[in-house]
Amino acid sequence: MAVSDLGDPPAVPRRGARVMPLGLLAGSARVVRPLISFVFVLAIWSGVGAAQLVPETIFPAPWTVWNATVEMWQMGTLAGDLAVSLSRAAIGFAIGATLGVALGLMTGRIALIRTLLGPFLSLLRPIPAIALVPVAIVWFGIGEGSKYFVISYTVFLTVWFNTHHGMEYVPEIYLRASRSLGASRRREFLTVIIPAAAPYIFAGLRLGVALAFLSLVAAELSGASSGLGYRLQEARQYIRTDRMFSLLIILGALGASVDMVVHQIGRKLVHWQQG
Amino acid sequence: MTRMTAEGDVRVDDVAIRFKGKDGPVTALDRTTLRLRPGTFTALIGPSGCGKSTLMNAIGGFVAPSGGAITIDGAEVTGPSAKVGVIFQQYALFPWFTALGNVRFALRRFGLPRAQEIERAHAALAEVGLGAHAGKFPQQLSGGMKQRVAIARTFACGPKVLLMDEPFGALDAQTRLGMHDLLMGVWQKHRATVLFVTHDVDEALLLADDVHVMSQAPGRLIRQYHLPQPRPRAFNRSGSELLDIREEILGLLRPEGVLAAIH
Numbered sequence: 001m002a003v004s005d006l007g008d009p010p011a012v013p014r015r016g017a018r019v020m021p022l023g024l025l026a027g028s029a030r031v032v033r034p035l036i037s038f039v040f041v042l043a044i045w046s047g048v049g050a051a052q053l054v055p056e057t058i059f060p061a062p063w064t065v066w067n068a069t070v071e072m073w074q075m076g077t078l079a080g081d082l083a084v085s086l087s088r089a090a091i092g093f094a095i096g097a098t099l100g101v102a103l104g105l106m107t108g109r110i111a112l113i114r115t116l117l118g119p120f121l122s123l124l125r126p127i128p129a130i131a132l133v134p135v136a137i138v139w140f141g142i143g144e145g146s147k148y149f150v151i152s153y154t155v156f157l158t159v160w161f162n163t164h165h166g167m168e169y170v171p172e173i174y175l176r177a178s179r180s181l182g183a184s185r186r187r188e189f190l191t192v193i194i195p196a197a198a199p200y201i202f203a204g205l206r207l208g209v210a211l212a213f214l215s216l217v218a219a220e221l222s223g224a225s226s227g228l229g230y231r232l233q234e235a236r237q238y239i240r241t242d243r244m245f246s247l248l249i250i251l252g253a254l255g256a257s258v259d260m261v262v263h264q265i266g267r268k269l270v271h272w273q274q275g
Numbered sequence: 276m277t278r279m280t281a282e283g284d285v286r287v288d289d290v291a292i293r294f295k296g297k298d299g300p301v302t303a304l305d306r307t308t309l310r311l312r313p314g315t316f317t318a319l320i321g322p323s324g325c326g327k328s329t330l331m332n333a334i335g336g337f338v339a340p341s342g343g344a345i346t347i348d349g350a351e352v353t354g355p356s357a358k359v360g361v362i363f364q365q366y367a368l369f370p371w372f373t374a375l376g377n378v379r380f381a382l383r384r385f386g387l388p389r390a391q392e393i394e395r396a397h398a399a400l401a402e403v404g405l406g407a408h409a410g411k412f413p414q415q416l417s418g419g420m421k422q423r424v425a426i427a428r429t430f431a432c433g434p435k436v437l438l439m440d441e442p443f444g445a446l447d448a449q450t451r452l453g454m455h456d457l458l459m460g461v462w463q464k465h466r467a468t469v470l471f472v473t474h475d476v477d478e479a480l481l482l483a484d485d486v487h488v489m490s491q492a493p494g495r496l497i498r499q500y501h502l503p504q505p506r507p508r509a510f511n512r513s514g515s516e517l518l519d520i521r522e523e524i525l526g527l528l529r530p531e532g533v534l535a536a537i538h
Contacts, residue, residue, distance in 0.1 A: 176337055177367040181432050182357025182384040191380065195371040272370035272414055 068242035092151025100159025108167020129215035142223035166200025202266035283435035283468035285311035290343035302493035318479035326494025360434030
């Protein structure tokens with residue numbers, strides 16, 4: 001039968017024609033606007049540095065920080081610290097995220113597990129990562145184990161919480177549609193519930209990445225002999241504020257770039273969530 | 276086509292549905308008895324909040340009756356199944372699947388070889404005029420197109436009973452008319468017992484074999500009309516009887532009309 005003349009044009013081209021130029025503008029604004037802010041702050045910082053209002057040891061100028069960065073790079077400590085810290089964050093994140101998603105899928109859908117664990121896990125969430133460091137050191141020593149523990153623990157709780165909520169808020173209408181289309185419980189879980197919860201799971205993973213960096217520093221501030229957090233601590237002992245600033249900027253840049261990558265991956269995988 | 280099968284015989288026998296409300300139980304549907312003969316198209320019309328959707332949800336197995344029983348082909352309804360297809364006003368397409376993927380989801384239960392499953396999904400989309408849009412995601416389609424995907428998806432599953440809950444309520448008048456023709460075409464080809472909930476009297480009269488009118492909450496069936504007029508119908512050529520029924524139903528749907536019918 002011929003039904004091509006129903007008179008409802010596809011929504012996207014119609015909307016796209018108007019939104020495209022705006023979209024391009026927004027795209028370039030995303031790159032340009034942060035740059036404006038960075039240049040602005042850098043200019044003020046340089047001004048303060050050039051005027052020598054504050055002693056360099058307390059508040060170093062941008063070029064001093066740059067020199068400290070080059071110095072740490074040439075000594076070889078920076079590359080080593082970066083490698084150690086990134087691998088700690090990555091391993092801790094991987095363990096925590098895997099457990100968080102797995103348990104979130106269970107507490108979200110299985111009433112017994114939810115009853116047994118949900119309230120307890122919610123109670124753990126307000127405990128700051130740094131408060132765990134002493135316990136971690138007793139349990140796992142000052143080696144890598146305690147670092148992984150602190151990082152994966154904080155990542156786990158956040159990822160669990162978001163996954164759990166995503167599972168709880170799967171729209172009822174999807175379940176009704178899936179059941180009336182004859183899907184088995186297994187197929188419903190894999191191809192309806194998990195995709196429906198995916199936007200929440202990704203939001204949790206993104207928060208988890210940010211937390212991995214936060215708790216990394218907490219874990220390295222005590223009982224480490226390498227890593228960016230340890231190097232910060234060491235710089236304090238020598239009152240090297242220039243190195244501290246350099247390390248802080250590196251931590252910020254690292255966290256922001258990893259966050260951006262995760263965000264982009266999420267947008268690709270849960271492509272239906274926009275607009 | 277296997278059109279004269281006697282499958283899809285729906286019997287609603289003395290069914291009442293009550294929910295727990297803030298101040299005690301609320302009766303959403305008063306004791307109701309209704310039969311949908313196999314292969315017929317029944318429209319259910321009534322004021323909003325009268326329990327039409329509740330009755331439909333009960334037949335779909337989404338809500339358990341508080342009393343009475345619902346059977347389809349002699350088997351009691353205990354939960355949703357592929358035997359009863361549902362078309363929702365909000366389409367309920369899975370946004371993570373393309374139009375084709377949504378239809379394939381419905382075909383999956385037949386365990387077809389992959390190539391054949393894809394082929395049948397394409398054919399189902401072509402039938403609703405969306406052959407060229409198989410690769411699009413629901414959010415790239417207009418409302419009318421989404422509902423056409425949903426119709427293709429539901430019929431692909433081979434339901435014996437089809438429940439439609441104000442399926443075209445979110446569409447503009449123009450698109451709606453096109454959807455009526457489309458639905459009639461697909462339905463006459465596949466045949467299923469249809470229960471069509473609407474609050475649009477004209478829609479009910481143009482499409483259905485039987486029209487049931489429900490009262491205001493707590494809902495109960497207050498009047499029934501059988502419409503033998505051949506399809507496609509139109510008010511200007513299907514005789515004055517349709518217009519008379521239309522007036523009557525509009526009267527019934529006014530609050531005072533409902534009261535008069537009860538007392």
